[in-house]
Amino acid sequence: MKKRRTSEAAASAQILEKPESLWRSMWDSLKENRAAMISLFVIAALVLIAVTTAIFPKILPYDPYDQDLSQAKLWPSPAHICGTDQNGRDIFARILVGTQISLSVGLAAVTISLVIGVVLGAIAGYRGGKIDAVIMRFMDIMLSIPSILLAIAFMAALGKGIDKAVIAIGLVSIPEYARIVRSQILSVKENDYVQAARVIGDKDGRIIFRHILPNVTSSIVVRATLGISSAVLDTAALGFLGLGVQPPLAEWGDMLGRARGMILQFPYMLIFPGLAITITVLAFNLLGDGLRDALDPKSRKN
Amino acid sequence: MFKYTVKRILQLIPVLLGVSIIVFLIMRVFSPDPAGVVLGQHATPDAMQAWRQENGLNNPIWLQYWNFLIDALHGDLGTSYYTHSPVTQEIASRFPATVELAICAIILASIFGILLGVISSVKKNSLADHASMILALIGVSMPIFWSGMLMIILFSGTWHLLPSSGRIDPMLQPVGGTGLYLIDTLFSGDFEAFGNALQHLILPTVALSLYSMAIITRMTRSSMLETLDQDYIRTAEAKGLTRGRVVQHHALRNAMIPVTTVIGLQFGSLLGGAVLTETVFAWPGIGKYTVECILKSDFPVVQGVVLLIAVIFVLLNLVVDIIYAFLDPRIKYAKKEG
Numbered sequence: 001m002k003k004r005r006t007s008e009a010a011a012s013a014q015i016l017e018k019p020e021s022l023w024r025s026m027w028d029s030l031k032e033n034r035a036a037m038i039s040l041f042v043i044a045a046l047v048l049i050a051v052t053t054a055i056f057p058k059i060l061p062y063d064p065y066d067q068d069l070s071q072a073k074l075w076p077s078p079a080h081i082c083g084t085d086q087n088g089r090d091i092f093a094r095i096l097v098g099t100q101i102s103l104s105v106g107l108a109a110v111t112i113s114l115v116i117g118v119v120l121g122a123i124a125g126y127r128g129g130k131i132d133a134v135i136m137r138f139m140d141i142m143l144s145i146p147s148i149l150l151a152i153a154f155m156a157a158l159g160k161g162i163d164k165a166v167i168a169i170g171l172v173s174i175p176e177y178a179r180i181v182r183s184q185i186l187s188v189k190e191n192d193y194v195q196a197a198r199v200i201g202d203k204d205g206r207i208i209f210r211h212i213l214p215n216v217t218s219s220i221v222v223r224a225t226l227g228i229s230s231a232v233l234d235t236a237a238l239g240f241l242g243l244g245v246q247p248p249l250a251e252w253g254d255m256l257g258r259a260r261g262m263i264l265q266f267p268y269m270l271i272f273p274g275l276a277i278t279i280t281v282l283a284f285n286l287l288g289d290g291l292r293d294a295l296d297p298k299s300r301k302n
Numbered sequence: 303m304f305k306y307t308v309k310r311i312l313q314l315i316p317v318l319l320g321v322s323i324i325v326f327l328i329m330r331v332f333s334p335d336p337a338g339v340v341l342g343q344h345a346t347p348d349a350m351q352a353w354r355q356e357n358g359l360n361n362p363i364w365l366q367y368w369n370f371l372i373d374a375l376h377g378d379l380g381t382s383y384y385t386h387s388p389v390t391q392e393i394a395s396r397f398p399a400t401v402e403l404a405i406c407a408i409i410l411a412s413i414f415g416i417l418l419g420v421i422s423s424v425k426k427n428s429l430a431d432h433a434s435m436i437l438a439l440i441g442v443s444m445p446i447f448w449s450g451m452l453m454i455i456l457f458s459g460t461w462h463l464l465p466s467s468g469r470i471d472p473m474l475q476p477v478g479g480t481g482l483y484l485i486d487t488l489f490s491g492d493f494e495a496f497g498n499a500l501q502h503l504i505l506p507t508v509a510l511s512l513y514s515m516a517i518i519t520r521m522t523r524s525s526m527l528e529t530l531d532q533d534y535i536r537t538a539e540a541k542g543l544t545r546g547r548v549v550q551h552h553a554l555r556n557a558m559i560p561v562t563t564v565i566g567l568q569f570g571s572l573l574g575g576a577v578l579t580e581t582v583f584a585w586p587g588i589g590k591y592t593v594e595c596i597l598k599s600d601f602p603v604v605q606g607v608v609l610l611i612a613v614i615f616v617l618l619n620l621v622v623d624i625i626y627a628f629l630d631p632r633i634k635y636a637k638k639e640g
Contacts, residue, residue, distance in 0.1 A: 141320035144619070145612040146574025153608045156596040157328045233445055237578055240447050241593050256448060260582070263451050264459040274448035282443040 026218065029294040036290025039283040046280060050099040057097075062090035064097045065248045073266055082272040085255070086262065091269065094250035095276050101251045102280060105166050106231040110224050112170025117177025118220065122208050124178065125185030136182065139175035147172040151234055155243045162245045169234045173227055180223055184216035222292045229284035236277045252277045306627060310620055321612045322374065326367050329605045339599040340383045379606035384598065389606040393588055397610075398481025399469055400580070400587030404572045406484075406507040411514035411572075412565050418515075419522025419561075423530065424549055434519055441516025446575055450509035450582035457505060467584035470499045506583040510575055514568040521564045522557065529557040559629045566622030570615035 030036050052059060062080075071088035074080055082091035124135040142150070154168035188194065189212070197207050238244045239253025240260075252273040259269035337350040337359070345353075354360050358369060373380065379389035418438070422431035458466035470476075470483055474495035479486035484503070487496035529535065530553050538548045577589035584590065588607050595603040 137316060138320065141317055141324060144317055144321055144616045145324070145608065146571045146615060148571075148577065149574040149608055149611055152577060152592070152596065153325065153328050153604060156599070156601070156604050157331075229443070233443075236445050237447065240445070240578065241581065242597060253445070253447075256445075256451070260451065263455055267455045267459070270448070270451055270455075274445065274452070277448065278440075278444050281445075282439065285439060285443055 023218075026291070026294045030290055033290040033293065035286045036294075039286035039290070042279065042283040043287065046099050046103060046283070049096055050103050053097050054100050060093045060096060062093045064089060064093040064250050067248075073262075075266075076268050083266070083268045085259065085269060089248075091255070091272055094255060095252065095272055097250045098252045098255070098273070098276065099280075101162060101245060101249065102232050102235060102277070105162060105169070105235045106228040106284075108166045109169040109173070109231040109235075110227045112167065113173040113227065114177055114220065114224055116170075117174040118181050118213070120174065121178035121181030122185060122213065125182035126189065126204065126208055126212070132182075135178070139178050142172070143175045148234060148237060151238065152241070152243070155238060160243050160246065162249070162251070165235055165238045165244050168238070169231050172234075173230070176227070177220065177223060180219055181213075181216055184219060185212055188212055188215050218295050222288055222295060225284055225291055226288035229281045229288065232277065232280050232284065307624055310623060314616060314620060317616055318613060319371075321616065322371060322609060323367065325605055325609050325612065326370055329601045330363065330366065336383065336599060336601055374609070379609070380602035382595075382603050383600050389602050392591070392603055393606055393610060395481075396586060396588045396591050399585060400573065400576050400589055402482045402484060403503070403506055403510060403579070403585060403587060404569065404576055406503055407511040407572055408514065408565065408569045410507055411511040411518055411568065414511075415515045415518025416522050416558075416561065418519045420526055420549070420554065422519070423523045423526035424545075426527065431523075435523075438516040438519040441512045441519075444512065445578075446509060446513060447578045447582050449512055450505070450579060453505050453509060454582070464505050465502050466505065469502050469586060470495065474498050506579050506585050509582065510572060510579040513575065514565075514572060517568060518561065518564055522561050525557040525560050526553060529553045532556075559626065562629065563622050563626055566618055566625075570611075570618050573611050573614065 030040075057063075066089065068088035071080075071084050072086055074084040074088075076083040080090050080092065082095065085091055085094070120135050120139070124132040145153075150172045151165075151168040154171060155164060158164040158168065185208075194207060194211055197211050202210070235244065235251070236253030236256070239251045239255075240257040242254075242257055245251040245254050255273040256270050259266065259273075263270050335350075335354075336357075337353045338345070341350055341353055351360075358366060361369070370380070377390060379393075381388055382392055385392065418434040422428075422434040425431055454466040457464045474487075474492070476483060476486040476490060476492070476495060479489070483499040484496065487493070487499055530549075535548060535552055538552045539545075543552075573589075576585075576587060577592060579585065580587045580589035581593055588610075592604055592607045595601075595607075
């Protein structure tokens with residue numbers, strides 16, 4: 001009798017394990033999406049460029065920081081495929097090096113907003129009541145200032161610099177994550193398994209991290225992927241306004257800002273950095289859309 | 303309905319207070335000592351102390367905030383560190399330019415966004431659908447300042463069709479009036495000036511509208527697709543109504559409800575995006591001015607502009623919510639809670 005029950009338990013455990021993991025099925029349907037796969041490839045290439053140029057700067061055809069005024073403002077040619085800038089630096093080399101800043105700022109800013117947003121959203125959703133009201137009203141207030149303007153205001157106060165841009169861009173997207181996590185938590189909070197965890201005496205922190213957050217990671221991943229694209233865009237915008245990197249660092253938006261006065265005489269100077277921004281942002285947008293569709297079969301239908 | 307409106311207006315008060323606190327804190331707490339910035343590196347400590355005293359920066363922070371709040375409520379946002387004229391005056395002289403640009407951009411974005419969205423939903427998976435979706439994707443991925451500069455290269459630099467900067471030929475500038483040049487010139491019957499102002503408006507308007515247009519297209523398409531899937535649409539088609547009539551009378555009206563919200567929200571972010579567009583096109587509005595003030599640390603002005611735009615944004619959200627409740631009788635007015 002006892003033996004039979006154990007085998008029954010084993011059988012039911014097997015049934016429980018059988019469904020494909022969410023990640024697995026997400027990946028399977030992502031593979032079907034050609035645009036998402038291409039963008040994944042593009043992102044991998046960008047990461048490779050950023051890492052390689054950071055570790056082996058010698059691989060670049062020209063030193064991206066080396067000024068040579070005798071070589072200034074050269075139109076694209078076989079020697080300089082994207083031309084040279086007003087200080088005689090090779091634009092192609094600067095674009096390649098620029099991936100380092102765009103990707104690392106994008107990633108760092110998203111990490112800031114993700115960590116703070118998830119924690120705040122989790123507390124608000126799980127605790128409810130007054131804490132929830134205070135946190136979410138604060139998020140509403142932040143959302144009521146257009147994000148690029150809020151980022152600019154932060155930059156105005158913190159001063160120029162790429163490290164400050166990371167903070168400014170990271171801070172302004174906190175509310176989006178907090179909202180997503182909060183609403184997801186509200187929807188799973190009353191589920192039986194959460195109640196069960198509470199009954200066996202798990203602490204709140206453990207319940208949130210072990211039982212609730214794993215259920216919301218997929219939607220956070222989608223949001224974060226799209227978040228990187230807007231962080232890259234915002235970084236470029238701050239750079240363009242002259243609030244981003246300090247010279248001689250290479251950043252795409254900054255390159256555009258400095259070429260602005262000469263666009264009619266030397267239009268090539270702004271074509272390539274702008275293209276680099278657009279391709280990067282496009283890749284993260286497409287991947288984010290693909291991930292969302294993979295998660296939500298309903299939106300795939302459309 | 304009335305009760306709902308009053309309640310939403312009352313809910314605004316804490317939000318607006320919060321916005322003012324955030325803006326104040328960003329500018330006063332995080333920023334470097336403005337005395338050093340304004341008076342320059344060679345100012346004596348005494349002069350700096352006197353300047354701080356004069357500008358009320360020696361008071362405790364809560365008192366500074368209180369004074370700021372009371373002054374703001376009286377319509378006084380302080381004075382610029384550089385021009386020494388009231389911030390409200392500095393903003394008022396430049397605000398119409400920004401408003402004119404933003405209104406034109408949101409109109410353009412709404413018309414084309416809804417049009418493209420409807421076409422691509424009705425002709426789902428057609429060439430037109432794919433083309434509009436690709437367009438929308440590019441629209442959200444291109445930096446606004448880059449597309450603006452590309453347009454300048456093409457339309458001003460290469461083809462000499464449109465001016466690349468400014469609002470109007472200085473010779474034709476209208477005096478007085480609303481400050482919205484299109485309206486001022488139209489009412490004074492000065493059609494040459496009207497045409498000139500319109501020409502100046504085209505490129506910045508298109509550049510500023512692209513992002514919002516893309517968002518509105520996507521929203522319209524998905525909202526339409528959802529609506530077209532409803533039973534009452536099938537009923538209408540079963541009755542023998544033509545496709546065009548079903549789309550126009552049955553689908554469009556219902557699908558537009560969420561689109562209205564998006565348009566309202568986009569108008570707010572257009573005011574933020576104007577910072578970049580105005581810089582590219584040397585458009586003399588508050589966006590370009592704000593950037594200039596940031597670069598020279600003129601904090602009272604930056605603070606005033608951010609506060610003003612945030613207040614407009616919040617009020618817009620309120621209006622959108624109320625319109626939404628009007629359009630969609632299913633919304634329970636108490637739903638906004640929580």
